[in-house]
Amino acid sequence: MCEYIFENGEKCKTKSLARSKYCSLHIPFDEGELLYGxxxxxxxxxxxxxxxxxxxxxFEGVQLYEAKISNLTSEKPLVFKNSKxxxxxxxxxxxxxxxxxxxxxxxxxxxxxxxGTVWVKNSVFFGFNILDIKFENSISVxxxxxxxxxxxSVQYAERAISGEEEYGEKExxxxxxxxSDLKNVRRIGVNSRYPLLKELLEEHGINLSGISRKHVKAKIFLIKNVEFDPSPRFKRQVRVFIRNFDGVLQLENLEVPGHVEIRGGRLKVPEFVHTTIYNNLVFRGVVFYGDTTWNLTVLPNLxxxxxxxxxxxxxxxxxxxPTMEEFFYRLARITWEKSGDKEKADQYYYLEMLARRKQKMGRYIAYLPKLGIGIRFPRIPSGRIGTKIKHYIHLLEGLFEWFFADLTCKYGTDWKRPIVIWIFMVNLVFPTLFYFTRSVTSSGVPLKSFLDYEYFSVVTATTLGYGDLHPIGIGRVxxxxxxxxxxxxxxxxxxVFARKYMR
Incomplete structure (x- = not known):
């Protein structure tokens, strides 16, 4: 009989191999190769x-070259323990x-x-690959x-919650x-390309052509207490790559000596707790979702x-x-300002200000009257008239900000826009108004040439006022x-010019 002793003190009851004291599953690799090649x-x-x-x-204490489980249906969990x-x-x-x-x-x-559940603990792996899997409970490494x-392409299969789970005990x-608590990690990839995996699977007779390409869906995806391989050859690489993930993303207690890149997908209330990224944090095509509670509790500390x-x-x-939008654009602006790249920082500053204006306008946009035929405005109690007036004042402030700060110079980030607007208005719009209203005269006689009206427009816009031409009627306005x-x-x-080039 095999002399392997399990953790509970019992011996393996399988017959041992010839010339060995262990069975075919428990015999060590070197001994088996020495005896049987x-x-x-x-x-x-x-x-x-x-x-x-x-x-x-x-299976406890087994040593296998290849453990392949195909087309197996089991109501019991499959367990490997103390095995190689x-x-x-x-x-x-x-x-x-x-x-x-x-x-x-x-x-x-x-x-x-x-x-149902994937539970991995206290083990050593070179590669751990999860492809096109549906799980009911959790995946934990x-x-x-x-x-x-x-x-x-890993997806959580929703199931009905009953009993104490309805009260949040096990939700x-x-x-x-x-x-969590992983060591010597070189890369964590979600929906990333892995060319070597295809060759590896083909060696084992598995074809990847039938594998679906879906978003990874889970309620919570937590990466916590991960120690990355400190080798200098990996410090410039993408260490965490997440593509097309839908759910709550949480990064906690991480020091990433490389890049973190997130592409596509829908991130709900993302959290970064005690997280340091030594290179870049990149978001491309991501849809962010946040709620009021998250904006008040998590976002201020992020x-x-x-x-x-x-x-x-x-x-x-x-x-x-817009609250979340303003924060992330501000975070991006700060990192580019630290590097001295003011041009890139201005781009994020403009997006930050747009988000701030959305946030300001969004609070009061509901108070705009819906004008239309046959619509009667509701009666407002006298005690609320002052509040309503304040709301309309805030709306006017937002419109004023859009017209004078955004439309004219993109919040001080674009010096070319005021020149283009000035040339367009002074050389085309205002001369056209003067021309059609015939509201500019010279010695009491209206002008005929459009170039004369354009000349008067330039003189007026620059406030030179030579006095050879003067407006009449509506032209004065x-x-x-x-x-x-x-x-x-x-x-x-x-x-804007001074801000752009003199700072």
């Missing part, structure tokens, strides 16, 4: 398959769960299967050493993906909790509320407006 691989593979066919789901495995593959299976404890596995590949952790367990030594880059992102416009636009241009 390459044939030991087939012996171990056949023994493992027989165990599965007999309904065995608990070269490659563990689970494909096209429906399992209640998969648990891995205190194991050394070079590669784990979970493929096109439905798993904890207290382990993992070099590459890749997750593609956080379901739909949770957690990578600037202190998140430290980005490089740059924050936002490209093609959208936000469901137009000329007054143009004089004020010309003075204002020149003041805007000088201010």
């Amino acid at each position: 390459e044939k030991i691989k087939e012996i171990k593979e056949r023994a493992f398959k027989r165990k599965l066919e007999r309904g065995v789901r608990y 495995i070269k490659t563990l593959i689970v494909e096209n299976s429906n399992l209640k769960g998969l648990s891995i404890f205190n194991c050394e596995i070079e590669r784990v590949i979970l493929l096109a299967s439905s798993l 904890k207290n382990s050493t993992v070099r590459y952790l890749m997750m593609n 956080t367990i379901h739909g949770r993906i957690e990578f 600037l202190a909790e998140l430290s980005v030594r490089g740059f924050v880059i936002l490209e093609g992102c959208s936000f469901n509320n 137009i000329a007054s407006i143009e004089a004020l416009f010309g003075m204002f636009m020149w003041a805007v241009f000088l201010t």
